[in-house]
Amino acid sequence: xxxxxxxxxxxxxxxxxxxxxxxxCEDGSDPLAEVLRxxxxxxxxxxxxxxxxxxxxxxxxREAAEGLYGFVFxxxxxxxxxxxxxxxxxxxREAVRHLFRVTSxxxxxxxxxxxxxxxxKDAYRLSVERKATGAVLNKLLxxxxxxxxxxxxxxxxxxxxVSVSFAAVELAKKIFGSLRGxxxxxxxxxxxSELAARHLIGQGAPRILVVNRTHARAVSMAEEFRGExxxxxxxxxALQEADIVISSxxxxxxxxxxxxxxxxxxxxxxxxxFLIDIAVPRxxxxxxxxxxNVYLYNIxxxxxxxxxxxxxxxxxxxxxxxxxxxELDRYEGWFHTLEVVPTIVSLREKMDGIVQGEMERxxxxxxxxxxxxxxxxxxxxxxxxxKILHDPITGLKEESQENGAAAYAEALRRLFRLDGEx
Amino acid sequence: xxxxxxKAALAAYLFSALGYIASxxxxxxHVARIATWLLAAAFVIHAGALVLRFMAIGRAPxxxxxxxxxxxxxxxxxxxxxxxxxxxxxxxxxxVAPVAFLVMVTASAGLGGTVTASPKxxxxxxxxxxxxxLAGEALFVLAALAGLMYxxxxxxxxxxxxxxxxxxxxxxxxxxxINELCLLWGFPLLTLGVLTGxxxxxxxxxxxxxxxxxxxxxxxxxxxxxxxLHQRLAIGWRGRKAALxxxxxxxxxxxxxxxxKSFFTTVHxxx
Numbered sequence: 001x002x003x004x005x006x007x008x009x010x011x012x013x014x015x016x017x018x019x020x021x022x023x024x025c026e027d028g029s030d031p032l033a034e035v036l037r038x039x040x041x042x043x044x045x046x047x048x049x050x051x052x053x054x055x056x057x058x059x060x061x062r063e064a065a066e067g068l069y070g071f072v073f074x075x076x077x078x079x080x081x082x083x084x085x086x087x088x089x090x091x092x093r094e095a096v097r098h099l100f101r102v103t104s105x106x107x108x109x110x111x112x113x114x115x116x117x118x119x120x121k122d123a124y125r126l127s128v129e130r131k132a133t134g135a136v137l138n139k140l141l142x143x144x145x146x147x148x149x150x151x152x153x154x155x156x157x158x159x160x161x162v163s164v165s166f167a168a169v170e171l172a173k174k175i176f177g178s179l180r181g182x183x184x185x186x187x188x189x190x191x192x193s194e195l196a197a198r199h200l201i202g203q204g205a206p207r208i209l210v211v212n213r214t215h216a217r218a219v220s221m222a223e224e225f226r227g228e229x230x231x232x233x234x235x236x237x238a239l240q241e242a243d244i245v246i247s248s249x250x251x252x253x254x255x256x257x258x259x260x261x262x263x264x265x266x267x268x269x270x271x272x273x274f275l276i277d278i279a280v281p282r283x284x285x286x287x288x289x290x291x292x293n294v295y296l297y298n299i300x301x302x303x304x305x306x307x308x309x310x311x312x313x314x315x316x317x318x319x320x321x322x323x324x325x326x327e328l329d330r331y332e333g334w335f336h337t338l339e340v341v342p343t344i345v346s347l348r349e350k351m352d353g354i355v356q357g358e359m360e361r362x363x364x365x366x367x368x369x370x371x372x373x374x375x376x377x378x379x380x381x382x383x384x385x386x387k388i389l390h391d392p393i394t395g396l397k398e399e400s401q402e403n404g405a406a407a408y409a410e411a412l413r414r415l416f417r418l419d420g421e422x
Numbered sequence: 423x424x425x426x427x428x429k430a431a432l433a434a435y436l437f438s439a440l441g442y443i444a445s446x447x448x449x450x451x452h453v454a455r456i457a458t459w460l461l462a463a464a465f466v467i468h469a470g471a472l473v474l475r476f477m478a479i480g481r482a483p484x485x486x487x488x489x490x491x492x493x494x495x496x497x498x499x500x501x502x503x504x505x506x507x508x509x510x511x512x513x514x515x516x517x518v519a520p521v522a523f524l525v526m527v528t529a530s531a532g533l534g535g536t537v538t539a540s541p542k543x544x545x546x547x548x549x550x551x552x553x554x555x556l557a558g559e560a561l562f563v564l565a566a567l568a569g570l571m572y573x574x575x576x577x578x579x580x581x582x583x584x585x586x587x588x589x590x591x592x593x594x595x596x597x598x599x600i601n602e603l604c605l606l607w608g609f610p611l612l613t614l615g616v617l618t619g620x621x622x623x624x625x626x627x628x629x630x631x632x633x634x635x636x637x638x639x640x641x642x643x644x645x646x647x648x649x650x651l652h653q654r655l656a657i658g659w660r661g662r663k664a665a666l667x668x669x670x671x672x673x674x675x676x677x678x679x680x681x682x683k684s685f686f687t688t689v690h691x692x693x
Contacts, residue, residue, distance in 0.1 A: 174579060177593035269658030272594060289580070293661040301582045308584065 002061055005089060005095035005178055006068045007054035008049075010109050013086035021076040022048045034071055037131055040064035043137040047102075047114070047123040051109050056099060058136045073243070075153065096140065096331055100324045102249045103144040104151045105158070111159040112313050117148050133352035139334065147327040154323065157316040160309035165196040167305045168276050169203055169299070172244055175274050175295060180204040185242035187235070187256070188210045188249030189221055192278050196246055211236050213249070239273075245275045247283040255279075258287035261294055278302070336400040342395055343409040346418040424474035428492070431471050432526050434464030438517040446516050456513040458503075461519055465499045466601035472496060475561040482549040490552075491529035497553065497561040503566065504678070511592045511600065517567045551619040555640065558612025565604035569665035576662050580663045598660055601668055605651045612644055615655060639678045646671045 008018060035044045035055055043058040055068055074085060089100045098252075101107045103120045124141045127133045133141070152158050161167040164381075176182055180330055182205045189212060197208065208227025212218035218229040225260060230238045239245065239260060249255050256275070270293050277284040277298040289296030328407075351356075359366070359378065366374050392412070399405040413419055439455025475483040483489040502518040505511075575591045582691060591597075608626070620631065631637065649665055655658040659667070 171579070171584070173593060174584070175594050177596045269664070270660050272598075272661055292663060295579050297582070304582060305584055372522070 002059055002064070003092050003095040003140070004059055004062065004065045004068060005054060005090040005098050006065060006072065007052060007098075008088070009052035009054075009107065012088060017076065017078065017082070017086055018051070018053060020078070021072065022050070024258070028413075029075075031071075031075065032126065032130055032132055034075075035068065036130075038064060038067035038071060040067065040287065043127075043134045044132050044134065044136060045127045045141070045184070047120060049119050052102070052107075054099075054102065056095065056137070060409055062091055063092075093328065093332060096335075097328050098265060099140065099144050100327060104148040104320060104322055104324065106151075106229050106317060106324070109318060110162055112162070113158075114152070114158060118203060119144070121145065128189045134294065136335070136338070140331065143327065143331045147324060149316045150327070151320045151323050152285070155316040155319045157313055158321050159316075160312055162306055162309050164278070164302045164306055165199050166300070167302045167309070168196045168246075169199045171295070171302075171305070172200065172274055173298060175272055176243065178204065181243075182243040183241055184209040185209045185211065185230075185238050185245045186221070186225075186227075186285065187214075187245065187247040188251075188279065189217060190248035190278070193246045193248040194221075196276065196278070200244060201225070209242060210411045211235055211238055213251075222307065236260055236264060242269045242273070244269070244276065245284075248277075249278045250279070250284050251283060252281060254285045255283040256285065256288065256293065258285045261285075261288040262291055265291060265293060276302070289295045333401045336405065337397060338367060340396050340400045340405050340409045342390070343412055343418065347389065347412060347416060348417060350418060351389060355381045355385055391404070423479050424471055427467060427471040429678070431464050431468035432523070432530060432635070434467055435499075435519065435523040438464055439523045440513075440644075442512075442513070442516045442519045445512075450510075454515065458506065458512060458673055461515060462491055462503055464522075465496065465503060468492070468496050468499070473591075485548075487531070488529050491525050493552065494556055495525040495529065497556045498522055498525070498563065499568065500683060501557060501560045502564060505600070505603070508562060508603075511596055513566065513571070513592055514567055518564070532621070532646055544567075547618055547622040547625075551615055551622060553615075554611050554618060555615030558608045558610075560641070561604045561608030561611065562643070562668075562675075563672065565601050565608065566668045568597050569599040569668035572601065572665035573579065573669065576665070594661070599662055599665065602654060602660070605647060605654065605668070609647055609651050611649065612640075616640060616644060632653050639675070642678060643671075645673050646674065 010112070022256075025157070031048070032046045035046055035057060037040060037221060038057070040059040040061060041057045041064050042060065045054075045056040047054040047056075055071070057064060059065075059195070068081070069087070072078065072087065072334070073080070076083070091289065098107070103117055105112050105114065106114050120141075124133070161170045166232060172179060172182075175192070178243050179200060182200075184197055184200055184205050186193055186208065201208070208222070208225045209230050210218045210225070210227050211230045211232055213232050215229065215231055218232075221227075222229040235256070237373065245256070247255060261275070265271075273294045275284055275288060275294060275296040277296065280299065282298055284298075286296065286298075288294055290420040359381065366377065369377070391392060392398075396405055396408055396412070399408055431549035438457050441453060441460055445451075445457055472483055475489070475515035484491065498518065499522050502514060506515065529564075571591055572594060575594055575597065579594070623629065623632065650659075650664070650671060653667075654664055
């Protein structure tokens with residue numbers, strides 16, 4: 001019995017190859033059924049996201065991997081050579097490790113992003129609905145989810161923003177705490193400023209003001225955000241009302257000068273003001289950042305915060321890898337016991353059968369005994385069997401948890417002829 | 423008996439302080455939560471110790487080094503706990519719990535000693551005077567602590583150094599609000615404390631004001647905080663400036679306090 005994991009991710013395969021595989025898969029076909037049809041495969045999970053394609057299977061032997069390659073080959077329309085470069089294959093312990101790492105987002109493009117856990121859960125749900133999973137994959141996937149959860153709570157791998165717009169939100173929270181009831185002022189338009197604004201709205205900031213040199217654009221953008229368009233010459237008033245300002249105009253000079261900010265601050269009774277300048281060239285006079293209660297961040301500052309956070313995540317990743325290794329050992333212990341369980345069961349069955357047979361053989365002699373004596377003989381026979389079996393069974397379980405006991409199980413099956421008379 | 427309970431409270435303060443410091447190191451909220459409960463336990467045990475002390479000496483335990491320091495720690499803890507339940511900001515406890523513990527340690531120096539207080543002090547007005555003044559001053563200490571944390575956090579954000587430590591600190595607006603609330607509550611309490619004190623002084627000495635170091639010190643505190651509160655409410659001082667001045671005000675007060683203790687005799691020294 002083997003676990004096989006065949007896959008490709010953003011590190012091993014370029015986008016065009018990944019998308020070829022995932023597009024074909026969405027094309028009304030049924031990849032999971034196809035995987036299950038592969039000879040030797042007994043349980044399967046098929047995961048496809050924009051960054052990876054992974055096939056996890058439990059099969060009678062490792063040879064089934066060839067069949068899985070064939071599947072990828074047909075679906076991806078790939079040359080064999082190309083495929084060898086892009087695909088990785090992991091067996092047993094390494095397959096489990098890979099699954100744990102993927103689920104915990106250690107293998108993601110942006111490490112620590114939580115989406116992948118949901119995607120694995122979806123893939124698992126699909127497998128369960130299709131009855132494609134059994135005892136081994138069920139246990140394995142639940143263990144993977146538990147590991148991911150443990151890593152999220154015990155390490156800081158998912159803490160702190162790793163995108164510029166989220167870094168802006170995080171800073172806003174460091175300044176204001178809750179963003180409820182805060183007013184956001186957008187100066188100029190731009191993809192990144194809209195993204196940041198959306199994140200801020202998502203955190204509960206209810207009021208949006210939009211200023212643009214072209215008032216018509218301000219009006220249309222205000223409609224989009226259900227905000228208010230403010231004429232450009234009333235920028236000073238808008239500064240007085242806003243708590244968070246995001247500026248991204250294409251202007252050459254300062255759009256917001258330090259004296260403007262200073263006078264706005266006086267009029268707003270020194271309420272804190274967070275200025276985010278994501279324009280290049282810059283819109284906001286850097287001197288504005290020196291004023292008390294004003295916090296000015298430009299695009300480079302935000303990028304520094306992001307870089308710092310990424311470094312922090314990398315440090316946390318080392319802790320996460322330790323947790324993966326620990327959980328891997330735990331799972332392997334269970335998996336190996338599982339390996340010897342059928343052998344133990346059939347060994348017992350065989351012995352019980354022998355006792356039963358022998359008792360029947362001497363039944364005429366037994367009839368001469370009293371009920372109590374007959375019972376004593378029965379008990380004697382069973383306890384002899386139990387005593388004989390005790391050491392090998394415990395030994396087998398122990399071996400299986402420490403070193404893997406496939407060879408012992410195999411020997412037992414052969415010596416006791418547990419797989420039927422050959 | 424009161425000594426035993428006092429020692430139990432002392433131990434609870436110690437564990438709470440250690441808990442808060444540990445929560446800072448391991449960055450886990452539930453550790454801080456445990457520390458908070460330990461502090462609440464310390465507060466309750468300490469209250470028991472104060473009651474027993476009251477019964478043992480037959481008057482309110484507000485006079486003498488041991489009783490004063492014990493009371494300061496108790497009131498400071500009570501004020502902080504009340505605050506914490508109101509604002510849900512645990513991080514101040516990292517400062518408050520160890521300070522309360524240290525004050526308790528100084529209090530235990532005079533443990534078990536009996537103070538023969540002048541009969542003039544056996545008046546309920548004295549008890550009220552001491553408790554109100556201490557509560558007001560405890561709130562000012564908290565205001566300054568919040569201000570100190572504000573300054574640290576402000577500097578970090580200004581300099582774009584969002585280190586791990588600053589992540590543990592609460593948001594600026596929350597710290598500013600704590601500072602404001604402490605001033606708003608501390609000021610009337612101190613005012614009432616000063617008033618009750620001077621009423622009693624008038625009854626006993628025939629004059630509400632004596633040129634006494636401690637009185638001058640307290641009046642100075644009162645004026646500084648009145649000024650701060652006025653600036654906050656009327657002029658709109660908030661954020662960095664308010665934080666800076668609360669810290670500076672506390673430093674001035676501590677300095678005068680130390681000076682007074684070392685160089686002057688005072689009618690507030692009753693031993």
